[in-house]
Amino acid sequence: xxxxxxxxxxxxxxxxxxxxxxxxxxxxxxxxxxxxxxxxxxxxxxxxxxxxxxxxxxxxxxxxxxxxxxxxxxxxxxxxxxxxxxxxxxxxxxxxxxxxxxx
Numbered sequence: 001x002x003x004x005x006x007x008x009x010x011x012x013x014x015x016x017x018x019x020x021x022x023x024x025x026x027x028x029x030x031x032x033x034x035x036x037x038x039x040x041x042x043x044x045x046x047x048x049x050x051x052x053x054x055x056x057x058x059x060x061x062x063x064x065x066x067x068x069x070x071x072x073x074x075x076x077x078x079x080x081x082x083x084x085x086x087x088x089x090x091x092x093x094x095x096x097x098x099x100x101x102x103x
Contacts, residue, residue, distance in 0.1 A: 006046030015039060016055060030084045031056070031071065036094050038084065040075045052078045060103035061086075061095060069095060072103060 009023045016037035023029055028046060031038035038056035043049045054077025062070050062083075069086035086095060 004044050004047065006044070006048075008046045008048075024087055024089075027085075027087075029087070031058070031073075031087075031090075033087055033090045034094075036071060036090060036098070038073055038082075040077065040080065040082070052080070054078055056082055058094070058098055060101050061098040071095075071098065074103070 007028050009025070009028045011020065011022050012029075013019070014021055014032035014035060014037060017032060017035040019032065019034045021029060021032050021034075036058040040052045040054045040056050041048050041050050052075060054075040056073035057076050058071050059074045060072035062072060064070050067085045070083050071086055073082045073084070074080070075082070
């Protein structure tokens with residue numbers, strides 16, 4: 001299956017921490033910048049075709065030479081692993097904490 005990127009950058013209320021998350025402005029907002037949690041809604045970025053809708057828990061961090069910091073998520077409902085580039089306004093303390101975890 002060909003991977004496609006559908007650009008969706010909209011505000012939302014984080015289902016994990018309850019904070020209002022504003023659009024990113026320069027790319028697509030994928031996760032909460034406060035707690036770093038996301039929601040399992042996409043099969044391909046932005047397509048909203050995933051039926052699981054489980055909570056994506058941040059479980060690790062890796063460094064990519066092109067993308068920079070990449071957050072590793074595990075779905076608490078189905079166990080799927082997903083990765084997404086960290087945003088400029090992500091909570092740096094949470095990112096540092098993730099970098100020390102073994103997943």
